[in-house]
Amino acid sequence: xxxxxxxxGVAKDAVPGPRDAKNGARPQxxxxxxxxxxxxxxxxxxxxxxxxxxxxxxxLIWLLLGSFKTDTxxxxxxxxxxxxxxxxxxxxxWEKGIGDYFANTLIVLVFxxxxxxxxxxxxxxxxARYEFRxxxxxxxxxxxxxxxxxxxxxxxxxxxVDMLGMLNTYQGLILVYIAYSLPFTVFxxxxxxRTLPTAIHEAAVIDxxxxxxxxxxxxxxxxxxxxxxxxxxxxxxxxxxxILPMTLMxxxxxxxxxxxxxxxxxxxxxxxxxxxxxxxxxxxxxxxAMLPVIVVYLSFQRQVQSGLxxxxxx
Amino acid sequence: xxxxxxxxxTGFLIVPVVLxxxxxxxxxxxxxxxxxxxxxxxxxxMSFVGLDNYTALFSDSVFLKALWHNVLLLVFLPxxxxxxxxxxxxxxxxxxxxxxxGIRGVAGSGFYKILFFVPHVLSIAILAVLWRAIYRGDVAGxxxxxxxxxxxxxxxxxxxxxxxxxxxxxxxxxxxxWWGVGFYLVLFxxxxxxxxxxxxxxxxxxxxxxxxxxxxxxxxxxWDTVQTAWVYLAILAxxxxxxxxxxxxxxxxxxxxxxxxxxxxxxxxxxxxxxxKSGYACAMGVVILGLTxxxxxxxxxxxxxxxxxx
Numbered sequence: 001x002x003x004x005x006x007x008x009g010v011a012k013d014a015v016p017g018p019r020d021a022k023n024g025a026r027p028q029x030x031x032x033x034x035x036x037x038x039x040x041x042x043x044x045x046x047x048x049x050x051x052x053x054x055x056x057x058x059x060l061i062w063l064l065l066g067s068f069k070t071d072t073x074x075x076x077x078x079x080x081x082x083x084x085x086x087x088x089x090x091x092x093x094w095e096k097g098i099g100d101y102f103a104n105t106l107i108v109l110v111f112x113x114x115x116x117x118x119x120x121x122x123x124x125x126x127x128a129r130y131e132f133r134x135x136x137x138x139x140x141x142x143x144x145x146x147x148x149x150x151x152x153x154x155x156x157x158x159x160x161v162d163m164l165g166m167l168n169t170y171q172g173l174i175l176v177y178i179a180y181s182l183p184f185t186v187f188x189x190x191x192x193x194r195t196l197p198t199a200i201h202e203a204a205v206i207d208x209x210x211x212x213x214x215x216x217x218x219x220x221x222x223x224x225x226x227x228x229x230x231x232x233x234x235x236x237x238x239x240x241x242x243i244l245p246m247t248l249m250x251x252x253x254x255x256x257x258x259x260x261x262x263x264x265x266x267x268x269x270x271x272x273x274x275x276x277x278x279x280x281x282x283x284x285x286x287x288x289a290m291l292p293v294i295v296v297y298l299s300f301q302r303q304v305q306s307g308l309x310x311x312x313x314x
Numbered sequence: 315x316x317x318x319x320x321x322x323x324t325g326f327l328i329v330p331v332v333l334x335x336x337x338x339x340x341x342x343x344x345x346x347x348x349x350x351x352x353x354x355x356x357x358x359x360m361s362f363v364g365l366d367n368y369t370a371l372f373s374d375s376v377f378l379k380a381l382w383h384n385v386l387l388l389v390f391l392p393x394x395x396x397x398x399x400x401x402x403x404x405x406x407x408x409x410x411x412x413x414x415x416g417i418r419g420v421a422g423s424g425f426y427k428i429l430f431f432v433p434h435v436l437s438i439a440i441l442a443v444l445w446r447a448i449y450r451g452d453v454a455g456x457x458x459x460x461x462x463x464x465x466x467x468x469x470x471x472x473x474x475x476x477x478x479x480x481x482x483x484x485x486x487x488x489x490x491x492w493w494g495v496g497f498y499l500v501l502f503x504x505x506x507x508x509x510x511x512x513x514x515x516x517x518x519x520x521x522x523x524x525x526x527x528x529x530x531x532x533x534x535x536x537w538d539t540v541q542t543a544w545v546y547l548a549i550l551a552x553x554x555x556x557x558x559x560x561x562x563x564x565x566x567x568x569x570x571x572x573x574x575x576x577x578x579x580x581x582x583x584x585x586x587x588x589x590x591k592s593g594y595a596c597a598m599g600v601v602i603l604g605l606t607x608x609x610x611x612x613x614x615x616x617x618x619x620x621x622x623x624x
Contacts, residue, residue: 045405049426052402055492056432059448062456066447075452078459123330126323138327145338149552149606151579152599153341155592156348159355160341179337182330211322240437242556247587263439267560270443282443289440297435301428304435309501 063290066283067093074279089280090288093269098285100258101265107170108261109238112177116234117227119178120185125215127186128193129201139190145183150243161248168249168259176244181234188233188310192226193219229307232300236308239293242267262289345596353593355586360593367597377598380569380576383483384552387490387577388609392547394491396540399498402430404528406499407506408514427503430496438493442560445489449475449561476562479574486557486575490550498543505539506532541613548609552602555579578602 066074067089068082127139157176158167166172196219204214220227245261260268266289273282297304349367353360371377406423420426433441448456451474458472467473475485513535517527533540554577555567564570566588567580578598586595 045401046420049402049405049420049422052495053426053429056429056496059444059456060432063444063447075454077453078456079463119330119333122326126326130319130323132320132323138331141331141339142334145334147607147610148342149549149599149602151553151555151582152345152603153338154582155355155586155595155599156341156344157337158586159592160337160344175333176337179334182334182338186330211318212325215326236435240435240439242437242439263437266443267439270446270560279447282447286440286443290436293435293437294432297432298428301431305427305431305500306504308434308497309504 060290063283064287067280067287069280069283071277071279074283089284092278093281093284093288096269096272096281096285097258097260097265098262098269098288101260101262102288104170104259104265105239105262108173108177109235111170112174112181112238113231113234115174116178116181116185116238117231120182120230121189121220121223121227122215123182124186124189125193125219128190129219139186142183142186145180146187150180154243154247158247168252168256170259173245173248173261176248177238177241180244181237185230185234188230189223189226192223196222228300229303229310232296232303233307235296236293236304345599348593349596349600351593353596355590355592363593367594368601370594371597371601376573376576377578377581379573380578380581381601383575383577384554384605386483387487387551387554388548390484390487391490391494391551392544394487395494395498395547396543398491398495399502399543400533400536400540402426402495402499403502403506404532407503408524408527408532427500430499432496433493434497436493438556439560441489441493442557445485445557446476446561449485451475451477477571479571482562482571482575486554486561489557489561490554494547494550498547501543502536502539505536509535544613545610548613549606552606552609553577553579555583559583 062078065082068085069080070083073080073083123138123142127135127142161167161172161176164172166175200218200222201214204218209217240263241261242263245264249259249261249264251258266285269285270282273279348360350362350364351360352363352366405420406426436444450456450458451472453459453462453469453472455472455475457475458467461467462469462472473481476482509532513531514527517531522530558569558575558577558580559567562568562570562575564573564575564580567583569576569580569584578601582595582598582602585591585598
């Protein structure tokens, strides 16, 4: 029994049948009260779980339906059903800028995510695997960043980016995203690199591989699961970022291109359409903004959940 | 092996360290300096004003109101989120019915875990726009729609959720609750699953009810995680910028009606971007940091207990 303890602890669904039967036969005597209480609690808890499920699903369904309704249908009642199922609102939302905001976000992320991962993994690897003076210092230097509220540095950051001439530029936002993602990435990958066996590293050294080569051809492939977790974490984090683009990506003049990212653009769209009275566009815009994250989440839900909780648990 | 080690270490560290130092650490440090000046932004003209910004802050009625709202959220948000998440996590992991409570989750626990987490992957900006629509003050708002269906409110005069001075802050707080519960459910689940099942079985054999086993077994074993959750939620409660600025009425960056939902972050942004009072805004940033640090320390102190090894 004792040697299955860890497996039992993890695989909570794998309760073997016979033990269930044993438990089932037990409730008489001391368990009688417990069983009644169990029933009440069960109805109660199931009720609550279902209620919360409804509270999560209902707004999302309502939102999706809203993008098929007309403006009057939305305005007249919350419970109206869309009269015709066409994708007009999606097209209008796309033209009103969602398409561009989407593209801007993608342009930023295409550079910021791989660079965050590369730089974060490099720093974490060196800090986890090499002894040198200042190692501890640099580790805490990185990890400390996670503790500070964004608002602390926001004002000087704005003027720094301004001074570099990088307000409302992709490269400015990319650099800031990387810097702000490094603490968690380094923290997470540091822990991960520590768990990798040293024997493989030594074998590679004996074979005459250089430090750089060992990193790219031995360590990175071995660290794939960790990279995937932290990568999803960074994708979600940067995709959903609001305060940084809100501050740094504002048009500098009438001639300057609007480089708003999706979350920021959605809020802009919401303000404009509030005046123009095209509510379906807002609903469609939100649906467009939400779908990619929900799809990513549902396909990688295990990694998303573990990636997001790992940082909190340690 | 040793040869080239330092060159390699330096080569790998230099870019990340420089980027991180320039764009994150340096602005953080500058804030402290600027907070002692009357800096207006743009131009580098400023003079040292000592603690004036800080004394002004604590006689600024709007700031004090904002601070109070943060404190309210600081109390409500962690308590509500953790209680709800713990309850759900317990149900999903050990609350199932195997006779008198076999050690497993309720039926469909995997499904609940996936579903409850969904709000957490949506960005706060999306939440804000979505919930603004849900809270609409006329019959078109989802909540008013539900209330009217249930006969809880008068269709002619629906509740103007976000325009009610006494309701607006709690409306926003609820969105954060909605957003956070799933995440902490998953976090607590992970912690509960690492507790050896024998402990629950022993409690069960000793005749403990589910309520007893929750309070006597689960909660003490999870204390570390609850403590972490508390700190994270407290940090979240100090922010709320996106939700308030998008959801609530008010000239720039929300906070209305009449500052009834003002929080420190919205007031900071208004002073910085609309009023151009950069030095003053920096001082607010420092106050936010100070409160966050005090809070984390106090939480860790108060909730410190003997760690239970298993």
